Amino acid sequence: MSKRVALEASHAVAEAVKMSDVDVISAYPITPQTHIPERLAEMVANGELQANYIPVESEHSALSACLGSVAVGARSFTTTASQGLELMHEVVYCGASMRFPMVMVVCNRSLSAPISVWGDHSDVMSCRDTGWIQVFCENSQEAFDLTVWGYRVAEDLKVMIPVMVNLDGFTLSHVTEPMFLPEQSEVDKFLPVFNYPYALNPDKPMTHGGLGQPDIYTEAKVAQEIALRKSKSVIIQGWKEFGDIFGRHYSPVEQYRAEDAKTLLLTMGSYSETAKVMIDERRARGESVGLISLRLWRPFPYEEFRKAVSGAETLIVFDRSISFGMGGPVFSEAKSALYSEASRPKVVGIIGGLGGRDMAVKDFEYVLDRGKEIAEQGSDRMIEVVGVRGEMIKA
Amino acid sequence: MVDKKLKSAYDFTWKNMEVGNIVTEPGNASARRTGDWRSDRPILDKNECIKCGFCWLYCPDAAVKQIDDGYFEIDMYYCKGCGICASVCPKKAITMVEEVEE
Numbered sequence: 001m002s003k004r005v006a007l008e009a010s011h012a013v014a015e016a017v018k019m020s021d022v023d024v025i026s027a028y029p030i031t032p033q034t035h036i037p038e039r040l041a042e043m044v045a046n047g048e049l050q051a052n053y054i055p056v057e058s059e060h061s062a063l064s065a066c067l068g069s070v071a072v073g074a075r076s077f078t079t080t081a082s083q084g085l086e087l088m089h090e091v092v093y094c095g096a097s098m099r100f101p102m103v104m105v106v107c108n109r110s111l112s113a114p115i116s117v118w119g120d121h122s123d124v125m126s127c128r129d130t131g132w133i134q135v136f137c138e139n140s141q142e143a144f145d146l147t148v149w150g151y152r153v154a155e156d157l158k159v160m161i162p163v164m165v166n167l168d169g170f171t172l173s174h175v176t177e178p179m180f181l182p183e184q185s186e187v188d189k190f191l192p193v194f195n196y197p198y199a200l201n202p203d204k205p206m207t208h209g210g211l212g213q214p215d216i217y218t219e220a221k222v223a224q225e226i227a228l229r230k231s232k233s234v235i236i237q238g239w240k241e242f243g244d245i246f247g248r249h250y251s252p253v254e255q256y257r258a259e260d261a262k263t264l265l266l267t268m269g270s271y272s273e274t275a276k277v278m279i280d281e282r283r284a285r286g287e288s289v290g291l292i293s294l295r296l297w298r299p300f301p302y303e304e305f306r307k308a309v310s311g312a313e314t315l316i317v318f319d320r321s322i323s324f325g326m327g328g329p330v331f332s333e334a335k336s337a338l339y340s341e342a343s344r345p346k347v348v349g350i351i352g353g354l355g356g357r358d359m360a361v362k363d364f365e366y367v368l369d370r371g372k373e374i375a376e377q378g379s380d381r382m383i384e385v386v387g388v389r390g391e392m393i394k395a
Numbered sequence: 396m397v398d399k400k401l402k403s404a405y406d407f408t409w410k411n412m413e414v415g416n417i418v419t420e421p422g423n424a425s426a427r428r429t430g431d432w433r434s435d436r437p438i439l440d441k442n443e444c445i446k447c448g449f450c451w452l453y454c455p456d457a458a459v460k461q462i463d464d465g466y467f468e469i470d471m472y473y474c475k476g477c478g479i480c481a482s483v484c485p486k487k488a489i490t491m492v493e494e495v496e497e
Binding site: 097098099100147155198205206209210212213215216219220222226227282 | 404405407408410411412414416417418419420421455
């Protein structure tokens with residue numbers, strides 16, 4: 001029987017790591033992720049969690065230590081944010097390419113410069129191409145659920161791909177919310193013991209991370225890409241079984257009052273909940289608006305996304321980062337996912353919430369109204385950004 | 396002796412590769428024809444050879460073998476043509492000649 005508790009999202013993640021019976025934790029503290037490794041270190045120190053906590057000198061080492069521990073068959077966890085994820089970057093690729101199943105929680109934060117410890121999605125967007133399964137959370141409950149679920153999916157023998165769980169820095173990581181904490185027995189029922197078939201063992205030597213010459217590299221990369229795309233069925237099955245046990249249901253593209261909506265707003269992460277308040281207000285006034293949020297970011301849920309927007313006239317994509325020289329990355333991907341469709345909504349991109357800039361309900365009202373305006377009349381602005389000071393120049 | 400019939404890279408497709416490209420058979424590098432990188436080929440003159448074994452000792456890839464009569468032979472399946480054997484031979488019995496396509 002689950003018990004209802006109030007937990008900060010960071011502590012909810014720590015509880016999930018504990019209940020997933022993780023063997024190795026290696027993390028380097030960085031704002032706004034600090035409360036996760038802090039709580040885990042406490043759990044290991046006071047004997048609540050039987051695991052090895054490896055203190056490391058950097059994020060590069062934190063993830064490297066985890067990959068080493070997965071290689072011997074230990075369930076492993078790390079967590080980081082922002083510059084830490086950037087310092088980790090080359091190892092992030094290695095984890096996915098070497099198919100090491102593990103979970104990393106990223107408390108999404110902006111990137112320097114200027115130095116900003118506050119939230120946006122710049123850090124995770126720089127990891128779009130790394131080959132990890134990537135999901136987004138909206139609240140403490142989801143942070144807990146997706147961490148436990150992450151191990152289940154990553155370790156599935158048909159998958160063997162690490163999972164990155166994204167939660168917004170501060171606006172989620174530091175927020176205390178009511179949530180249901182399940183019984184250990186329920187988690188054990190959902191998450192079997194980690195049995196890594198390629199564990200390093202002196203009795204049966206093998207090589208991880210060998211050289212791939214031009215005669216084999218192409219095949220290796222195609223195998224990796226196909227494995228990531230095919231992981232979607234296990235991802236969905238994992239959510240189904242999670243729902244059967246815990247009663248909470250997740251899907252690659254979450255929909256909120258979206259079924260019959262003429263105008264759809266697309267968001268990712270915790271700001272979706274603020275946007276939903278705006279949607280409710282507009283619905284009360286009789287407007288045909290709804291919201292979809294991408295729970296699953298990689299592999300990109302093409303099929304589910306196309307289906308979710310198929311009835312809409314306008315899709316307004318809200319981005320929390322800039323792909324410099326191009327604009328909003330989610331906007332660009334959403335638009336390209338619809339290009340080959342015979343009938344598709346007009347797709348508009350608006351950027352906001354950079355470096356911790358608040359997005360209140362009224363700001364999402366602006367996103368919706370401006371988005372509809374652009375869909376009808378077009379825009380001659382170089383870039384559409386919520387609340388930016390200074391008159392915008394033409395493209 | 397090495398089984399030279401083990402799989403070459405070209406026997407692999409994206410479908411039959413090990414997860415994460417893990418090498419599950421230890422020591423299988425011996426099945427790889429590393430000799431095809433060679434641009435210079437060592438030629439050993441038996442008339443000059445004194446069987447000192449320097450070439451065998453110095454070869455970084457263990458491509459030099461001693462045969463029954465005590466002389467040495469270079470295995471072109473592995474020899475990368477580095478020229479160390481020619482360089483260390485005290486009798487200058489090994490010369491490096493350019494590989495040409497036949």
